[in-house]
Each structure stands twice: as structure tokens, then as C-alpha cells.
Amino acid sequence: MMSGSGSNSAGGGTSVSLPPRSKNVVGNRTNIGWKYGTDVLRNGEKVKCNYYSMIFNGGIFVFKHHLVGTRYDSEPCVSVSKQIKDLIIRVVSNVKDSSMKKRRLNNLEQIDCGEGLDRVLLVARY
Numbered sequence: 001m002m003s004g005s006g007s008n009s010a011g012g013g014t015s016v017s018l019p020p021r022s023k024n025v026v027g028n029r030t031n032i033g034w035k036y037g038t039d040v041l042r043n044g045e046k047v048k049c050n051y052y053s054m055i056f057n058g059g060i061f062v063f064k065h066h067l068v069g070t071r072y073d074s075e076p077c078v079s080v081s082k083q084i085k086d087l088i089i090r091v092v093s094n095v096k097d098s099s100m101k102k103r104r105l106n107n108l109e110q111i112d113c114g115e116g117l118d119r120v121l122l123v124a125r126y
Helices: 059-068 082-106
Strands: 037-039 046-049 055-057 108-112 120-124
Touching: 046 059, 055 059, 059 082
Parallel strands: none
Antiparallel strands: 037 046, 046 055, 108 120
16 A cells, blocks of 8 residues: 655645756747758757758758858858848848847937926937
8 A cells, every 4th residue: 555745736836936047948849941951060060951952051040041142151042042131031031121120229328308308319429
């Protein structure tokens, strides 16, 4: 006969929240580039093209540019379809636009116009 000493109560316990995982950690890959490439070392640094069978250093960023042929340091993929190439180009350009907007916003500085005025002047820092 076995006796259990553990409690099976559903209430009264505390929940532990886990820290957020990086979006490109193995098992949590949300970047669309991973649909077309394979992680060689399981750390995201080397990606093998599913079409071209070539391995690229520099992670998913360089690999996506290989698919669309937009970087001088990455050989363009000759086997990827135009449909996939157009999709990845849109993704890459959206990321670049978003990055540029964030950079511009970080370079803006709010300055009080003084003497009780509620207006704020935005000035770019150089």
C-alpha cells in the first residue's frame, strides 16, 4: 500500500511568472526568415538556405538579405521564387522603416517653450 504525502489542492498556491523569452530563441522563432532557412548550430548564428544549401554567417538578418539579394556581402539566392522574394523584401523594408522612425524619435528632444505655455517644441539633436 502506498501513501502520498503531497497535496493536490488547486488553491492557495503562488504563481511564478517566467521571464520573457527572446523571439528568436530556439522553440520561439517568430521571424519569417526561419521558414526558409535552417539553424545550423541551434544558436541562430549560422543559417542554411533551404533552397540553395549554402550556410550563411550573420544570423537571420544576413540570411533574409541573401533571399532577396539586397546586401553586397551576401550572395543572392537564385532558387527562391519571386513570390517569397517579394514577401521578404516587404518584411525587410518594414523593419528598416520602423528602425529609422525609432531612431528619429530618439533624436527628438522636448523643450519647454517657457513661462506657463503648454506648448512643446520638438528639436532634433545633432
